[in-house]
Amino acid sequence: MSVSRRRFLQGAAAAAGAVMLNTLSSNPVQASAVENFAGHPDRFGMLTDTTLCVGCRACERACNRANDLPPPEKRFADPSVFPEERKPSADAWTVVNQYEAPVLGGSPVYRKVQCMHCEEPACVSSCLVGALKKTPEGAVVYNENVCIGCRYCMNACPFTMLAYSYDDPVHPAVRKCVMCYDRIVKDGGVPACASACPVQATIFGKRSELLEIARSRIKNNPTRYVNHIYGEHEAGGTGWLYLSTVPFENIGLPANVGKQPYPEFTRDFLLSVPVVLVGWPALFMGLNALSKRREKLALENKDGEKK
Amino acid sequence: MSVNYRGLIRPGAAIAGGERSWIREKIFLGQSTGEYLKGLITPFNIIAALIFWVGIPVMVIRFAEGLAATTNLTDSNPWGIWIGFDMMSGVALAAGGYVIASAVYIFGLKEYRPVARAAVLTGFLGYLLAVIGLLFDLGRPWRLPYPMFVSLGVTSVLFLVAWHVALYLTTQFVEFSPAVFEWLGWKRWRRWAIRIALGATIFGVMLSTLHQSALGALFLLMPGKLHPLWYSPLIPVFFFVSSVAAGMSMVVIESMLSHRIFLNHDDAEHSKKLENITFGLGKAASLVLFTYFWLKIIGVMHSNTWSYIGTPLGNWFLVEILGFVLLPSLLFLYATRRRSVGLVRFTAVITVIGIIMNRLNMSMIAFRWDMPDRYVPAWSEILITVTILTFGLVLFKWIVNRLPVLEPHPEYGDDH
Amino acid sequence: MYTLQEFMQFTKGWEYVIAIGFIFIFMVFWRLLSESPGSKKKQNRETRGLLSVISSVLPRIK
Numbered sequence: 001m002s003v004s005r006r007r008f009l010q011g012a013a014a015a016a017g018a019v020m021l022n023t024l025s026s027n028p029v030q031a032s033a034v035e036n037f038a039g040h041p042d043r044f045g046m047l048t049d050t051t052l053c054v055g056c057r058a059c060e061r062a063c064n065r066a067n068d069l070p071p072p073e074k075r076f077a078d079p080s081v082f083p084e085e086r087k088p089s090a091d092a093w094t095v096v097n098q099y100e101a102p103v104l105g106g107s108p109v110y111r112k113v114q115c116m117h118c119e120e121p122a123c124v125s126s127c128l129v130g131a132l133k134k135t136p137e138g139a140v141v142y143n144e145n146v147c148i149g150c151r152y153c154m155n156a157c158p159f160t161m162l163a164y165s166y167d168d169p170v171h172p173a174v175r176k177c178v179m180c181y182d183r184i185v186k187d188g189g190v191p192a193c194a195s196a197c198p199v200q201a202t203i204f205g206k207r208s209e210l211l212e213i214a215r216s217r218i219k220n221n222p223t224r225y226v227n228h229i230y231g232e233h234e235a236g237g238t239g240w241l242y243l244s245t246v247p248f249e250n251i252g253l254p255a256n257v258g259k260q261p262y263p264e265f266t267r268d269f270l271l272s273v274p275v276v277l278v279g280w281p282a283l284f285m286g287l288n289a290l291s292k293r294r295e296k297l298a299l300e301n302k303d304g305e306k307k
Numbered sequence: 308m309s310v311n312y313r314g315l316i317r318p319g320a321a322i323a324g325g326e327r328s329w330i331r332e333k334i335f336l337g338q339s340t341g342e343y344l345k346g347l348i349t350p351f352n353i354i355a356a357l358i359f360w361v362g363i364p365v366m367v368i369r370f371a372e373g374l375a376a377t378t379n380l381t382d383s384n385p386w387g388i389w390i391g392f393d394m395m396s397g398v399a400l401a402a403g404g405y406v407i408a409s410a411v412y413i414f415g416l417k418e419y420r421p422v423a424r425a426a427v428l429t430g431f432l433g434y435l436l437a438v439i440g441l442l443f444d445l446g447r448p449w450r451l452p453y454p455m456f457v458s459l460g461v462t463s464v465l466f467l468v469a470w471h472v473a474l475y476l477t478t479q480f481v482e483f484s485p486a487v488f489e490w491l492g493w494k495r496w497r498r499w500a501i502r503i504a505l506g507a508t509i510f511g512v513m514l515s516t517l518h519q520s521a522l523g524a525l526f527l528l529m530p531g532k533l534h535p536l537w538y539s540p541l542i543p544v545f546f547f548v549s550s551v552a553a554g555m556s557m558v559v560i561e562s563m564l565s566h567r568i569f570l571n572h573d574d575a576e577h578s579k580k581l582e583n584i585t586f587g588l589g590k591a592a593s594l595v596l597f598t599y600f601w602l603k604i605i606g607v608m609h610s611n612t613w614s615y616i617g618t619p620l621g622n623w624f625l626v627e628i629l630g631f632v633l634l635p636s637l638l639f640l641y642a643t644r645r646r647s648v649g650l651v652r653f654t655a656v657i658t659v660i661g662i663i664m665n666r667l668n669m670s671m672i673a674f675r676w677d678m679p680d681r682y683v684p685a686w687s688e689i690l691i692t693v694t695i696l697t698f699g700l701v702l703f704k705w706i707v708n709r710l711p712v713l714e715p716h717p718e719y720g721d722d723h
Numbered sequence: 724m725y726t727l728q729e730f731m732q733f734t735k736g737w738e739y740v741i742a743i744g745f746i747f748i749f750m751v752f753w754r755l756l757s758e759s760p761g762s763k764k765k766q767n768r769e770t771r772g773l774l775s776v777i778s779s780v781l782p783r784i785k
Contacts (some may be wrong), residue, residue: 087382148454152525155385167373169376270731270735284409
């Protein structure tokens with residue numbers, strides 16, 4: 001009796017272990033090969049051509065005004081912010097950073113930094129109340145009315161673009177660029193930053209069309225551009241695209257983001273939930289029944305011996 | 308049978324005075340108000356009072372002035388020790404509840420029954436403290452029920468954690484409720500609670516498997532932020548297996564401390580039983596830690612990150628898995644073979660430290676390891692954590708002094 | 724479905740519903756399985772009640 005029980009336990013453990021290891025270790029390449037998601041057609045995107053940007057920060061000012069953000073510590077015209085590599089914050093949803101560019105003989109390169117509006121955002125999949133959403137228009141927007149402030153989204157973002165208003169004791173919230181969603185849903189609406197850019201370094205349009213524009217720019221001017229559109233495939237593709245004359249790591253765009261959509265990293269683990277919910281009751285009821293049977297037999301043996 | 312069970316009126320004794328007597332019997336341990344209050348002046352209580360004296364105002368400030376005023380959290384480091392320690396380590400260390408409950412009810416190992424109630428209580432309190440810590444960490448803590456009832460983000464691992472912790476707290480309370488009903492004398496409720504014990508235990512184990520591993524799975528979404536030696540698709544398995552070892556070790560420690568502090572008899576039979584239980588747990592923990600160690604090795608093999616071993620953090624990784632996983636595994640083995648209870652207990656402490664170290668590594672030390680802006684907890688964060696912990700210990704002490712947790716209730720005995 | 728997120732939302736939602744529903748069905752199943760002849764009357768009555776409900780519903784499904 002004890003031998004068969006032992007064998008059952010070994011078998012069950014091995015099977016359970018195999019299933020668990022298999023489902024818990026992500027096998028994402030398979031997943032994306034089976035389902036291919038095209039994304040909402042006609043969705044918008046933005047293209048920032050850093051070879052055109054002059055660092056005037058008009059986009060920062062426009063964003064600040066459009067979203068009723070508090071005035072900054074240093075004025076937008078003040079170039080003393082540039083030595084520091086800034087990140088968007090709760091009160092500044094986009095910033096322009098200055099980077100050194102050895103290629104161009106010392107003249108700096110400027111890059112506008114903000115939420116990348118990923119095609120399959122990590123933040124959206126991470127939100128336990130669904131406060132972040134990828135809209136059909138392409139913008140990733142935030143609903144302050146359900147957010148509980150767990151800040152998982154901030155960790156999930158591979159670009160670390162989300163900010164939090166820690167200062168606010170009563171209604172702190174996540175803050176980030178929302179691609180001026182209220183504007184772009186109206187006909188002819190354009191985000192404030194793109195409207196304000198005096199050199200058209202940042203432009204707004206359908207993501208598919210912006211990709212075409214970017215490709216043609218590279219084709220027509222191969223010495224000017226690195227032959228890559230950052231955001232075409234990064235993290236499964238982003239709504240914000242970049243062109244650059246220097247390698248993208250040199251202007252603060254991470255090289256280690258990969259091509260996989262981030263939600264796929266946790267997708268296989270999530271599968272183990274229903275598997276455990278369905279498998280464990282049977283497993284443990286079985287074990288319990290076995291141990292009860294063993295007890296019963298042990299008692300009967302004892303009685304048998306006494307007789 | 309000796310009744311060293313403080314404050315219990317023996318069955319049959321007349322209860323005079325009605326309501327006031329109930330308070331006297333149940334709350335004041337059978338003493339008059341004056342006596343009871345005088346008895347409260349103990350070293351532990353004084354220290355706890357001091358901690359509350361300093362900590363509670365800081366807690367108030369946390370809610371009055373917000374997170375910026377009381378924490379060092381930033382946009383790049385949104386999670387601090389309230390997540391890394393209170394939530395993650397706390398939940399791992401509270402695993403004793405489901406481990407012992409499974410041993411007794413699912414695997415039929417009745418010899419662990421003496422420590423079962425205390426383990427379930429520790430489990431319940433551990434999760435309760437983790438949730439309390441969460442209330443301090445959340446930006447809008449009054450919205451805690453939102454993922455359950457208002458807006459369900461089903462694609463999120465954290466959604467799972469939220470549901471499971473909530474359900475598990477309830478389950479642990481149900482598992483513990485027989486002790487409460489015995490204390491209150493509510494016989495029919497007690498019978499109901501005992502009948503559903505098996506179902507509650509299985510439900511609890513399911514929930515535990517999932518949320519222990521889910522806490523680890525949170526990190527799957529951040530491959531670029533976690534050091535390669537710690538990042539692995541196997542993280543959920545690591546968290547689950549290590550929680551089993553953590554739970555066993557905590558039961559070893561807690562049962563030893565409870566035995567010394569709360570039970571005032573030198574019953575040789577009792578001590579022998581506890582020793583056997585301790586050895587049993589030590590053996591099991593040895594196996595679990597050994598398994599955990601090899602799983603970690605497999606994880607490194609799978610990602611082929613051996614080259615990181617020589618680096619400073621790589622050395623720290625070795626300290627964690629060699630000094631605090633493999634070593635205690637071997638020590639447990641040695642201690643059980645040599646029948647040294649003291650060594651088992653000592654090793655349990657090492658194991659617990661190792662689990663805490665792992666959770667802190669995952670959430671703070673190996674997290675964003677290559678970034679210039681690192682996080683260090685503010686003193687107010689540490690103080691609030693210590694205050695919450697003290698509150699948990701005070702609760703444990705209060706309950707154990709009154710309810711039949713460490714010893715069976717004389718009226719109901721051991722019948723389950 | 725246009726995006727992976729939408730796909731996951733749909734599938735996860737239903738997976739959880741199915742899994743939770745399973746637990747209840749499993750309890751019924753276990754109850755039926757663990758019954759032996761000569762067990763308490765109350766259990767038999769319950770089972771008979773359940774079986775009669777099931778057998779009255781099944782023909783209607785056609």
